[in-house]
Amino acid sequence: MDVPALEVSGVSKDFGRIIALRSVTFAVQSGEFVSVLGRNGAGKTTLLNVISGISRPSDGSVKLFGTDPNDRVNKAQLAVISHEMFLYGNLTALENLEYYSRIYNVPDAKNRIDTVLQDVELKHRRFDLVATYSRGMTQRLTIARALLHEPKLLLLDEPFTGLDQHAIGMLITLLKKQKEMGRTILLTTHDLHTAAILSDRYLVISKHKIVRDGWMKNSSPDEIRAAFFSAEAGENDS
Amino acid sequence: MDVPALEVSGVSKDFGRIIALRSVTFAVQSGEFVSVLGRNGAGKTTLLNVISGISRPSDGSVKLFGTDPNDRVNKAQLAVISHEMFLYGNLTALENLEYYSRIYNVPDAKNRIDTVLQDVELKHRRFDLVATYSRGMTQRLTIARALLHEPKLLLLDEPFTGLDQHAIGMLITLLKKQKEMGRTILLTTHDLHTAAILSDRYLVISKHKIVRDGWMKNSSPDEIRAAFFSAEAGENDS
Amino acid sequence: MMQTAIAILKKDLRMEFRSKESILAMWIFSLLIFVIFNFTFEVSRLVMLEIAPGLLWVAFVFSGMFGLNQSFSLEKENGNLRAMALMPVDGGQIYVGKFLSVTIIMLMFEALIFPIFIIFYDLQLSLGMFKLVPVLLAGTIGFTSLGTILSAVAVHTRNQQILLSLLLWPLVSPIIIWSVTLTGMILSNQVTEAFYPLLLRVGAFDVIFFTLSYMLFDFVLED
Amino acid sequence: MMQTAIAILKKDLRMEFRSKESILAMWIFSLLIFVIFNFTFEVSRLVMLEIAPGLLWVAFVFSGMFGLNQSFSLEKENGNLRAMALMPVDGGQIYVGKFLSVTIIMLMFEALIFPIFIIFYDLQLSLGMFKLVPVLLAGTIGFTSLGTILSAVAVHTRNQQILLSLLLWPLVSPIIIWSVTLTGMILSNQVTEAFYPLLLRVGAFDVIFFTLSYMLFDFVLED
Amino acid sequence: MRSKIDKIILIVLLLAFLASVYLIFQWVPPIKASNPAEQIAQRIFYFHVPSAWLGFLAFFVVFIGSIAYLATRDRKYELITVASAEIGVLFITLVLITGPIWAKPVWGIWWTWDVRLTSSLILWLIYVAFLMLRRYLPDGSKRANLSAVVGIIGFIDVPIVYYSIRWWETQHPKAVMASSEGSLAAPMFFTFMFSLATFTLLYVYLIRKRYQLLTLEDSLNKQFKEMEIL
């Protein structure tokens, strides 16, 4: 087997007094679609931040494709959708995407921007300032921005937030296509149903630790829900 | 019948070139639970903003309990959960709630704050700055903030965002309790299932107009979904 | 009645002084203002004394601008300005709260700047200097009463900081100029009979600006 | 190679000049700075001329602070600073982009302030004044090269604006002082042989500060 | 072991301090000066200059520590950096206190906007800002990074302060120590060197203590966390 797309070994993260992750270890092979599940405050966002290199682990290490996440090559293959949108409100959608396409050195940027805008159904609003967008429209643009440079590893933190039924379907289709293209995806979501549809594998984080690492095909949605809820029994954060 | 809790008559709202609402008319009786459904950019948030008085309609008028929404009495009975959280990141959860309880003149504030913090399961984190909260924790606090002064009319814009399965259940319970207490609730959400569980009535907004105004008990979830999707057919915003 | 204003004031001061370092930072900042002024103006002591009252007020105005910008950026952050529009209180109350917090912070600044000013200019402390208290108060209140409402206006725009200056400075300039004159009189020990009428005039403007802003603040909050 | 820097520069300038009013606002602001200075310093023309170079640079520094604060508030807004940390580019490139945009805006400001300054002080335009160009450039680059990296540091704190002043002013003060001296020489038509060595020294510090910041910027972005 | 070394240092330090007080106030002959106040004030020299030099040294340690931290990301270097910055500020504060005390009888004023005085003040401000920055940032790698960056850039100013005396005409005395040792009488030179050695020892002692305290704080925090986990 190749070198894993992602290797997290013994990662802990704390913010002063507050603990966010406690010796988390797992690996993800290229092409896997992994859902990270857990309660509010469990540490999902922190885990994704540590993986993307936004946040440095207090302990332990992360490797992307066998090397440091801060490697230029790795960063070019990474897409992040986070709780923040990474967009400039005072620029139009088009200008935002143009900016990112230059930064990420996207070949044939014009067409690529067109494609992603069409994918998220925002083409007709591309000349409007992002500040005037509705919440769902902003989220769509965030998705477009993340997919723009055809990344190999996607870290998606609650990407369905604010999307309407139709857009959720659209994103599911988009993500399935990404998976077919062999891309590696890590997704956090509170929607177990969608997680079950999309992913091969799931991790449940509880109290800042991984308490379950299983394959979707071996578990029914109800089983996953049960795992999720049992893990949380009596949990009241740290 | 009493004076309706909410009367929206012929409300339009545009932002320069962009239209957000087009002559929307409806009324909500006291104690009703109404879900406002619609696609991204349909105008749901704008409608709620106009009702709460945050935003002034370009045309038409809004009446709360028969009077102007900017009436002091009305404002005291209003709770808003919006896309923004209305909290100070540099204050702790407790300090935020204390501040709002003073502004809203909440009687027996100490106990009330305790109750709402317990309701949203954040009591153990009440001394932490809101800026250090996870997304779901912030949303929980937003809910606590909104319910603090026991409002009579609740305008909830996607209040389930970022909540985990457990917290969603918790909020459903909370809202059901609110309904039992005779409070009037307007909710926007993209989760048709939850909308169906909670509400008596639903409005579907499409292309900035109300295209459907029906009773939940007369419609199966699938019917609502159908209404929602048919309304949107060929829709690509304005 | 004043409960809202006090709640806002308390919240603002709490955030400002979250850590005790804030006041230290302010102190050092005011020290720096003087270092900057003194060093950029490589002039004789005599000239320095002549421009001292002006420098003092320029220092006050600039640190006041920082205070105003800070205070309203805070409100913009998570839509808190919109939350204010939703509050079941008189806009005037909110105005009073913000006004008080901005004024207190600015007065604190002045209290910190002033001793440094005295030391650096080697000024003689005398009983006559107590006349400065009403001058500083009157000048500051004029600045903050206008500044508070204009910040609330400017915060809605993209170029917030520049716009605030554009709106505020021209309007507040008479008050500042008079305050400089008054301060100059006191520092040079030449308090003429023109002093009290001028001070009264500043006070009168304060009252006008404050009352006007108090009445208009509702319209600023509302969309 | 420079593509990133240019992309950032373009984006910043586009946002700054989204509307043509921005440049008008800047112009009026610079006018105001002089009006404020002139009015608060009710001094004789002679004294005014003596402090003129200092005033000019104080005006530059303050408008520069506005520019820096604005530029990095923008990046903070929607987590864009974090987005920068994720970019597959050298931190140095990002630094160059921000540095260029801040510098261009500040130079523009200076170009606007300067004519007003000439008019207000009734200065004689002469060929010798062209020597001001390298002085303004060198002084400004020193200010912005340090200002850019320190803004990126200060933006992570609560009291961003005050902290930026605390960090930047002391560090940049030698450059400002030298620039004032150089400007004074030119305005008073007394360019001695000390002029070029001093200018060179400012230039040398520019190079040092720029290079250092270029190399360190990666660490500022990263957590 | 550690505490034993500290104890030895402390004892030596106390003895050295007593000795230097004797040297400064008894042994070294007074300078020729018209008024007695000036004569007494001159003895401040032996506190004033060593404090300044040790301040510079402390900031140099901040500089080196910052580079070492960025290179290794070892918390050890971060803690040394902080300790040294705090002590450096302390020493420069001493300069800023002894200077004016000396200036009043000699120059007749407490303070003047002389280049050397101002640049000392600016130096002090730089490192106060450095400490301030640390106070405003939450503990973590971000804080360590940012303060290391400022620690490196800040040090660039130290040579400016040092050379400012050569670059400008100032009221403050020109370098007497660095340029030509001959200009200082032998007893004065000895006393000065002794005092310098004492101050250096003081620096070593303080930084060891502060570093120990900081590591102690760290391990205490860790223990708290482990307790929370249980």
Ligand code: HEM
């Ligand atoms: C008022 C505030 C003062 C400050 C902030 C100040 C600052 C400093 C500093 C930073 C140094 C060390 C620089 C170096 O060794 O190169 C120094 C050295 C020295 N200071 Fe002061 N000083 C002040 C007042 C005075 C006064 C009033 C005198 C005596 C008239 C004085 C006499 C000296 C001497 C003789 C040295 C040693 C110079 C050398 O060997 O380089 N200082 N001072």
Ligand SMILES: Nc1ncnc2c1ncn2[C@@H]1O[C@H](COP(=O)(O)OP(=O)(O)OP(=O)(O)O)[C@@H](O)[C@H]1O
């Ligand atoms: N910058 C920070 N400072 C202090 N504590 C933090 C910080 N960021 C996160 N935390 C804490 O770390 C823990 C994990 O937070 P994280 O955001 O990873 O949770 P999450 O699993 O993403 O939750 P959610 O589902 O609500 O998004 C929480 O207790 C949170 O309060």
Ligand SMILES: Nc1ncnc2c1ncn2[C@@H]1O[C@H](COP(=O)(O)OP(=O)(O)OP(=O)(O)O)[C@@H](O)[C@H]1O
């Ligand atoms: N401040 C504004 N300036 C200009 N246009 C705006 C503004 N606010 C909203 N709009 C536009 O009004 C329309 C309705 O927006 P609104 O936020 O009400 O949608 P929504 O139904 O809440 O969508 P979502 O489900 O995405 O939250 C959109 O086209 C949006 O772009």
Ligand SMILES: [Mg+2]
């Ligand atoms: Mg999260």
Ligand SMILES: [Mg+2]
């Ligand atoms: Mg919405």
